[in-house]
Amino acid sequence: MAEVFNWQLGREMQYPFQAERPQRQIAWVFDTNKCIACQTCTVACKSTWTSGTGQEYMLWNNVETKPYGFFPQGWDVQLLDRLGVVQWDGQTYEGQTVFESAPTGERVNGWLPMAEDWAHPNVGEDEPAGAVERGTYIDRLPHDTWFSYLARICNHCTYPACVAACPRQAIYKRPEDGIVLVDQARCRGYQECVAACPYKKVMYNNETRVSEKCIACFPKIEQGYQPQCVTTCIGRIRIASFISKPDEVDPKKPIDFLVKVRKVALPLYPQAGTEPNVYYIPPIHAPREYLHQMFGPGVDEAVETYQNIKNDPELLGLMMLFGSTERIMHSFSVEGEIATGFDEQGEELVSVPLREPTFIREFFDDVHQAYLHNIT
Amino acid sequence: MTRDAGTPEAGTPDAGTDRTPAQVDRRGFLKVAGAVAASTAVATGIAARVLTRPEPATHVVARRHEGDIPADHQHRAWARAQAWVVPLLVQNLVAPHAPALVIPELRVRALHNGERIALLVEWADDAEDAVDSMARFRDAVAVQLPVDTATTPGVTMGAVNQPVHIMQWRAAWQRDVDRGRQGVREAFPNSFRDAAPEDLMGEEAAQQFYPALVANNPMARRDRTSPVEDLSAVGFGSLTAQDKQTATGRGVFDRGWHVVLSTPLAAGEHKTSLHPGLTTSIAFAVWDGGAGNRGSRKQWSNWTDLELEA
Numbered sequence: 001m002a003e004v005f006n007w008q009l010g011r012e013m014q015y016p017f018q019a020e021r022p023q024r025q026i027a028w029v030f031d032t033n034k035c036i037a038c039q040t041c042t043v044a045c046k047s048t049w050t051s052g053t054g055q056e057y058m059l060w061n062n063v064e065t066k067p068y069g070f071f072p073q074g075w076d077v078q079l080l081d082r083l084g085v086v087q088w089d090g091q092t093y094e095g096q097t098v099f100e101s102a103p104t105g106e107r108v109n110g111w112l113p114m115a116e117d118w119a120h121p122n123v124g125e126d127e128p129a130g131a132v133e134r135g136t137y138i139d140r141l142p143h144d145t146w147f148s149y150l151a152r153i154c155n156h157c158t159y160p161a162c163v164a165a166c167p168r169q170a171i172y173k174r175p176e177d178g179i180v181l182v183d184q185a186r187c188r189g190y191q192e193c194v195a196a197c198p199y200k201k202v203m204y205n206n207e208t209r210v211s212e213k214c215i216a217c218f219p220k221i222e223q224g225y226q227p228q229c230v231t232t233c234i235g236r237i238r239i240a241s242f243i244s245k246p247d248e249v250d251p252k253k254p255i256d257f258l259v260k261v262r263k264v265a266l267p268l269y270p271q272a273g274t275e276p277n278v279y280y281i282p283p284i285h286a287p288r289e290y291l292h293q294m295f296g297p298g299v300d301e302a303v304e305t306y307q308n309i310k311n312d313p314e315l316l317g318l319m320m321l322f323g324s325t326e327r328i329m330h331s332f333s334v335e336g337e338i339a340t341g342f343d344e345q346g347e348e349l350v351s352v353p354l355r356e357p358t359f360i361r362e363f364f365d366d367v368h369q370a371y372l373h374n375i376t
Numbered sequence: 377m378t379r380d381a382g383t384p385e386a387g388t389p390d391a392g393t394d395r396t397p398a399q400v401d402r403r404g405f406l407k408v409a410g411a412v413a414a415s416t417a418v419a420t421g422i423a424a425r426v427l428t429r430p431e432p433a434t435h436v437v438a439r440r441h442e443g444d445i446p447a448d449h450q451h452r453a454w455a456r457a458q459a460w461v462v463p464l465l466v467q468n469l470v471a472p473h474a475p476a477l478v479i480p481e482l483r484v485r486a487l488h489n490g491e492r493i494a495l496l497v498e499w500a501d502d503a504e505d506a507v508d509s510m511a512r513f514r515d516a517v518a519v520q521l522p523v524d525t526a527t528t529p530g531v532t533m534g535a536v537n538q539p540v541h542i543m544q545w546r547a548a549w550q551r552d553v554d555r556g557r558q559g560v561r562e563a564f565p566n567s568f569r570d571a572a573p574e575d576l577m578g579e580e581a582a583q584q585f586y587p588a589l590v591a592n593n594p595m596a597r598r599d600r601t602s603p604v605e606d607l608s609a610v611g612f613g614s615l616t617a618q619d620k621q622t623a624t625g626r627g628v629f630d631r632g633w634h635v636v637l638s639t640p641l642a643a644g645e646h647k648t649s650l651h652p653g654l655t656t657s658i659a660f661a662v663w664d665g666g667a668g669n670r671g672s673r674k675q676w677s678n679w680t681d682l683e684l685e686a
Contacts, residue, residue: 053586189670
C-alpha cells in the first residue's frame with residue numbers, strides 16, 4: 001500500500017500503488033435540482049456505445065430515483081453498509097475507505113452484483129421516501145416527503161478502485177485527460193473491477209466475456225467536445241471540462257469555480273476514497289442528513305450558496321452556460337447581464353443572458369375565472 | 377478396496393479402485409499380501425509379484441505411446457500411464473486470494489509419442505461450471521512449464537528473465553468447441569432480443585459492436601477450435617496469449633473433470649521445447665467456477681518433475 005493524498009477526504013490515504021495524478025483531469029458537474037429523469041442522457045449513451053449483443057443490460061449512464069432507486073440493485077446501500085457510519089471531523093474523513101477497509105487477501109472492499117441485481121434499471125422510479133398524507137401541502141425546504149434524481153456515469157476517479165483491483169493491469173487511467181479505460185485487448189474477464197467499483201460502473205459483457213465501462217466519450221473529448229450525456233441533456237443540468245489539481249485553483253475555469261470557489265458541487269460518496277470526478281449540486285429539497293451521507297460535509301454550504309444564486313451573477317451566469325454549447329468550455333466570464341464561455345485558445349464559444357426575458361401573467365385569470373398554475 | 381488384494385491385477389496401479397498409487401498404504405498392502413501368502417498354496421508367486429511392484433511415482437512420467445495420443449480420457453492407453461497425485465494449495469500469495477481450498481488435489485497422467493505430449497488432468501467437482509457470464513465463472517485448469525527447461529522459475533508464474541509457458545483449458549471454451557460459440561443466448565436462455573447486429577449487417581460490419589473482438593482479444597473469439605490456450609508469463613499479472621496457438625485438448629465432465637491437454641514437443645518460439653529423455657519441471661493450477669474462482673483466486677501446485685520416457 002502507498003500513501004496518496006485525497007483532497008476530498010482532507011487527508012492522505014492508503015492506495016495499492018503510488019498513483020500519479022494525470023496531467024489533466026476531465027470532470028463533470030451535474031445539477032440534480034434541474035434533472036427531471038427524462039433519461040435522454042441514458043438513451044444517448046446507450047445508442048452511442050452499448051447497442052451490441054452482450055451489452056443489453058449495460059447503462060454506462062443511468063438516472064435513478066433516490067432514495068429507493070438503484071442500478072444495480074442496492075449499490076450504494078451495499079457501499080454504506082461496508083463502510084459503516086460515516087465519520088467526518090470537519091472536512092477530514094475519519095472513517096475508512098474501500099481500500100483501507102479491504103479484508104485480508106482483497107485489494108478493495110467490494111461486492112459482485114448478481115445478474116438479477118442488474119435486471120431492474122429503473123426500480124424505485126418516482127417513489128417518495130415516505131407516505132404522502134391526503135391534503136399534503138409542501139411549503140418548506142427541505143421537503144417532508146421527497147424523492148430526487150441522481151444521474152450517474154463513471155466517475156473517472158483519481159484513485160480508481162477498478163484499476164486497483166485488476167490483477168493484470170488491464171485498466172488504466174490516461175495521463176492526458178484522466179479518463180479510465182478497460183483495455184479491451186488485455187482484459188480476461190475476471191470481473192474483479194466490477195466487484196471493486198463502489199459506484200458499480202464497470203460492467204461485464206456477456207458476449208465478448210470481458211468487462212467494459214463508460215469511456216467518457218473520449219473520441220469527442222479528444223476533439224474538444226463534451227460527452228453525449230452532457231450535450232444531449234435537455235434540462236441542461238450538466239457540464240464537462242477540466243479540473244485543476246487540488247493545490248491549484250483557477251476561478252475562470254467552470255469546474256474549478258463550481259467545485260473550489262463557490263463549493264456548490266460535491267463528490268458522490270467521497271468516503272469511498274476513490275476521489276470521483278463527477279461533482280453534484282445536491283438536491284436542496286432532500287433532507288440534510290441524507291445529503292450529508294451522500295455528498296459529505298460540504299452540503300450545508302453548497303445548498304446555501306445555490307439558494308442564493310439570484311444574488312450571485314457569476315454563479316448564475318455559469319449555470320446559464322450549462323448546455324449552451326457542445327464544445328468543452330475551458331473558461332468563462334460574466335459581464336453585466338451576459339455570460340460567455342471560451343475554448344482552450346480563449347476564443348468565444350457562446351454568450352447567454354443571465355436572465356431569459358420573462359412575461360408574468362396575473363395570478364387570477366379573469367376570462368376563465370380561474371387561478372393559474374404557471375404564470376411565467 | 378473392493379477387490380481381493382491378492383489378485384494379480386492388484387499389483388498394477390489403481391486396478392479396481394479409485395485410489396491412486398500414492399494413496400496406497402504400502403505396508404498395509406504387504407500385510408494383506410502376506411496373509412494371503414500364508415493361507416494359500418499359490419500365494420508365493422503372487423506375493424513375489426507384489427513385492428516386485430514398481431516403486432510409487434515420485435514425479436510425473438510421460439510414458440511413450442505409439443501413434444496418436446487419445447483425447448478420450450477413457451481410452452485404455454491412459455490406464456497404462458501411472459497417475460501422479462498433485463497436492464494443491466490455495467493461492468494466497470498475491471491479492472486477491474482464493475477464499476478456500478475447494479479442490480485439494482489433481483490426478484495427472486502423461487503420454488508422449490515423440491511428436492506431442494499430452495496430460496490427462498482429473499479432479500473431483502460436484503458441479504459443471506461452463507458458463508461465462510455476469511458473476512458466473514467457469515471451471516478451468518492450467519499447466520505451466522519453464523521456457524528454459526534447465527531452470528525452475530519462480531512459482532509466481534515465472535519472473536523477469538524466467539518466462540513460463542502456460543496452457544489453460546476452460547470449460548466455457550470446451551462448450552464453445554462442442555456446441556458453437558456460447559454467448560448471451562446460452563447464458564440467459566429466456567432473454568429476448570429483436571435482432572443481433574450480425575443479423576442486420578453481416579459478421580464483418582457487426583464487429584464494431586464487439587469491442588474486444590475488434591481488439592483481437594482471444595476472450596472474444598467467435599471461431600474457437602481449441603479449448604486450450606497457449607500463454608506466456610513472466611510473473612503474476614503478466615499472462616499474455618501466445619501469437620501462435622498450438623495446444624489442443626478436450627475436457628469431459630463426469631462427477632468431476634477429465635481434461636486432456638496436448639502440445640507439440642517442439643511447440644515453437646516463446647514456448648517450452650521438450651524431447652524424449654528430458655526431465656524438466658511442471659506445475660498446475662485449477663479453478664472451481666462455482667466457488668467464484670477466477671484469475672488469481674485459484675488452487676495451485678508447486679513445481680514437480682516431469683520426465684519424458686526416452
